[in-house]
Amino acid sequence: MPHITNVMICTCTNCISNGALDIKDSLEAEIKQQGLQDDVLVVPTGASGLCVNGPILIVQPDGIFYQKLKSKDIANLVEEHFLKGRPVKKLMYVPPGEESPIPELRSIPFFKDQRLIALRNRGVIDPDRIDEYIARDGYKALAKAVTSMSPEEVIKEISDSGLRGRGGAGFPTGRKWESRRKDTRTPKYVVCNADEGDPGAFMDRSIVEADPHSVIEGMAIGAYAVGASSGYVYIRIEYPLAVKRIQKAIEQAREYGLLGKDIFGSGFDFDLQVFKGAGAFVCGETTALVASIEGRIPEPRQRPPRTTLWGKPVVINNVETWANVPVIISWGAKWFSEIGTEKSKGTKVFSLAGNINNAGLVEVPMGITLREIVYNIGGGIPRNKEFKAVQTGGPSGGFIPAGFLDLPVDYERLAEAGSMMGSGGMVVMDEHACMVEMARYFVAFTNDESCGKCTSCREGSYALLGILNRICKGEGKEGDIELLEELGEAIRDASQCGLGQSLPNPVLSSLRHFRDEYEAHINEKRCPAGVCKALIRYTIDEEKCTGCTRCAKNCPQEAIIGEPKQPHKIIEEKCIKCGVCMDACKFDAVTVV
Amino acid sequence: MGTCGIAAGARGVMKALTEELEKSDAKDVLLSISSCAGLCSREPMVTIEEQGKPAVKYVDLTAEKARKIFSEHVLGGRIVNDCALAAGSERTL
Numbered sequence: 001m002p003h004i005t006n007v008m009i010c011t012c013t014n015c016i017s018n019g020a021l022d023i024k025d026s027l028e029a030e031i032k033q034q035g036l037q038d039d040v041l042v043v044p045t046g047a048s049g050l051c052v053n054g055p056i057l058i059v060q061p062d063g064i065f066y067q068k069l070k071s072k073d074i075a076n077l078v079e080e081h082f083l084k085g086r087p088v089k090k091l092m093y094v095p096p097g098e099e100s101p102i103p104e105l106r107s108i109p110f111f112k113d114q115r116l117i118a119l120r121n122r123g124v125i126d127p128d129r130i131d132e133y134i135a136r137d138g139y140k141a142l143a144k145a146v147t148s149m150s151p152e153e154v155i156k157e158i159s160d161s162g163l164r165g166r167g168g169a170g171f172p173t174g175r176k177w178e179s180r181r182k183d184t185r186t187p188k189y190v191v192c193n194a195d196e197g198d199p200g201a202f203m204d205r206s207i208v209e210a211d212p213h214s215v216i217e218g219m220a221i222g223a224y225a226v227g228a229s230s231g232y233v234y235i236r237i238e239y240p241l242a243v244k245r246i247q248k249a250i251e252q253a254r255e256y257g258l259l260g261k262d263i264f265g266s267g268f269d270f271d272l273q274v275f276k277g278a279g280a281f282v283c284g285e286t287t288a289l290v291a292s293i294e295g296r297i298p299e300p301r302q303r304p305p306r307t308t309l310w311g312k313p314v315v316i317n318n319v320e321t322w323a324n325v326p327v328i329i330s331w332g333a334k335w336f337s338e339i340g341t342e343k344s345k346g347t348k349v350f351s352l353a354g355n356i357n358n359a360g361l362v363e364v365p366m367g368i369t370l371r372e373i374v375y376n377i378g379g380g381i382p383r384n385k386e387f388k389a390v391q392t393g394g395p396s397g398g399f400i401p402a403g404f405l406d407l408p409v410d411y412e413r414l415a416e417a418g419s420m421m422g423s424g425g426m427v428v429m430d431e432h433a434c435m436v437e438m439a440r441y442f443v444a445f446t447n448d449e450s451c452g453k454c455t456s457c458r459e460g461s462y463a464l465l466g467i468l469n470r471i472c473k474g475e476g477k478e479g480d481i482e483l484l485e486e487l488g489e490a491i492r493d494a495s496q497c498g499l500g501q502s503l504p505n506p507v508l509s510s511l512r513h514f515r516d517e518y519e520a521h522i523n524e525k526r527c528p529a530g531v532c533k534a535l536i537r538y539t540i541d542e543e544k545c546t547g548c549t550r551c552a553k554n555c556p557q558e559a560i561i562g563e564p565k566q567p568h569k570i571i572e573e574k575c576i577k578c579g580v581c582m583d584a585c586k587f588d589a590v591t592v593v
Numbered sequence: 594m595g596t597c598g599i600a601a602g603a604r605g606v607m608k609a610l611t612e613e614l615e616k617s618d619a620k621d622v623l624l625s626i627s628s629c630a631g632l633c634s635r636e637p638m639v640t641i642e643e644q645g646k647p648a649v650k651y652v653d654l655t656a657e658k659a660r661k662i663f664s665e666h667v668l669g670g671r672i673v674n675d676c677a678l679a680a681g682s683e684r685t686l
């Protein structure tokens with residue numbers, strides 16, 4: 001495989017006399033140390049012409065120029081630039097006349113592999129000003145749809161583009177619209193699902209905050225296609241800024257005649273209102289969502305029959321799905337369908353969180369590998385810790401272990417790996433995460449959020465949680481793993497809505513990929529990651545302890561004793577296993593056993 | 594000024610820039626908000642767009658750094674290297 005990055009080091013006489021060969025050796029050693037030898041190749045070259053500032057390095061393909069290097073700079077340079085993707089400004093060459101050595105935005109790994117479609121206006125427009133959205137071709141797609149396309153043509157364009165729902169299940173959007181178009185009952189409705197209840201996910205909030213008009217325009221196009229004249233943005237009240245922005249955007253669109261009667265003189269009427277949900281996870285499920293809008297208790301119901309609102313046809317799509325629609329109408333289905341994989345077209349927005357250097361919101365073409373997302377865009381794991389797993393799909397999803405890092409991200413591949421695309425939450429975990437505890441966390445969440453209608457979900461999640469609590473406390477028994485699996489499958493089969501059907505996923509997928517951790521908890525009463533408090537003990541290594549007293553001073557329980565300059569000791573009965581001593585110790589003397 | 598930026602202190606940065614702009618009497622400077630630019634871990638961020646030049650993104654800002662950027666970059670035309678991330682724009686569409 002070719003190397004991703006080539007580092008050209010000038011080995012002309014001049015640079016050699018300035019120490020270029022030492023630099024080359026330390027570079028190669030450091031690259032190996034960081035495990036980057038397959039990605040980064042050091043290439044000795046002839047005189048670069050700037051050798052008075054030698055030793056010199058040119059990093060390709062970024063085209064970044066480093067000068068006057070010293071051996072002591074190399075470790076930092078390799079870590080920052082090659083591992084985390086942040087070029088080191090203070091070592092860069094400044095061409096005379098150019099005052100700025102700042103790199104090109106698109107050469108920075110965080111931005112390089114991203115492609116913004118749903119987030120096309122992020123960070124560049126003022127979301128409170130409709131004029132700024134319009135200046136970037138906003139509402140052009142709506143004009144095109146209502147003045148020059150029939151509703152059927154709009155639906156065909158969306159179908160041909162291959163767009164699938166971004167809210168979790170990946171249902172083909174065009175097919176959903178077509179079925180509602182054919183439904184003869186009127187009036188019809190469109191709804192934007194901005195409930196976003198998964199812990200760790202913030203894609204939809206960011207889209208609504210950054211570019212509310214993209215959602216409004218998408219909804220207006222969808223309404224035209226299916227024959228609806230009104231719609232709702234269903235958004236949780238815990239997103240106050242997003243609520244404010246979408247409300248303001250709707251008012252502005254009305255003022256400009258982009259919502260209301262006879263839009264673009266086409267005879268098409270459409271208006272929109274915001275519905276604030278109280279913020280229950282289950283309200284994101286479509287049948288519960290409509291119940292909530294209708295003023296009923298948000299309990300999901302069996303489907304079919306298809307979800308309706310006030311007994312009438314309704315199209316419910318996710319925020320990101322709607323935000324893609326105007327671009328597809330403007331640029332065409334063919335253009336869109338060329339991005340992504342065979343069955344997953346376009347891009348996907350992910351919120352990157354957890355043990356990752358560049359936490360944030362990223363939009364990438366479908367088919368990109370998890371490795372690219374975690375290491376290139378995300379900049380890897382803080383403090384060079386080992387990657388353990390990435391959790392996708394939130395409480396309905398699963399854990400994907402290191403062995404699957406080269407998995408291309410699309411709906412099918414993630415499902416095959418035992419997880420799901422979900423709405424796009426991606427939580428990265430390092431070696432210090434306990435998978436049993438993580439599964440327990442998600443089940444505690446779904447147990448709390450279960451609406452209680454189906455016994456399998458209500459009682460099943462409670463039973464799962466009980467077993468997981470026991471295992472984490474060191475009270476696991478033989479047969480627990482089999483019971484978790486059997487129970488998980490039963491809950492999945494017997495629950496009416498997606499919440500119950502998917503809540504066992506974190507348990508089943510962690511059992512699939514990290515079974516040995518469950519076994520260690522149950523059989524050996526040991527938590528390999530050193531997380532579950534009942535199974536760990538903190539100790540101080542006498543050899544390493546210098547008696548600096550930092551641990552004892554920081555301990556909230558006064559559980560550490562010892563004379564200054566003498567090795568310290570933890571009194572186990574007093575210790576609450578908070579880990580403060582471990583963080584405080586500068587000599588790595590505190591360890592978990 | 595998305596939730597992430599505000600949580601990291603964007604309001605203080607905005608306030609500093611508003612004050613500097615008022616003090617300066619500059620007539621050709623437009624101060625405007627935008628929302629999450631993606632790199633939430635480096636918020637608050639500010640982008641300076643000058644006509645005919647690539648936009649410059651600044652990261653990890655404080656009110657103090659923002660004042661410096663205002664006087665040196667906005668008024669003086671010199672990029673403040675210590676807090677600049679990069680120049681240019683992202684790939685859209």
Ligand SMILES: Cc1cc2nc3c(=O)[nH]c(=O)nc-3n(C[C@H](O)[C@H](O)[C@H](O)COP(=O)(O)O)c2cc1C
Pocket residue numbers: 164165166167168169170171173193194195196197198281282283284285286316317318319321322423497498499
């Ligand atoms: C428990 C549960 C929670 C859900 N939460 C959301 C949500 O917050 N946002 C969302 O768009 N879809 C959510 N969904 C998926 C929706 O039911 C539905 O599939 C989606 O809104 C359809 O839009 P799409 O086709 O554009 O993805 C949830 C599903 C379940 C079962």
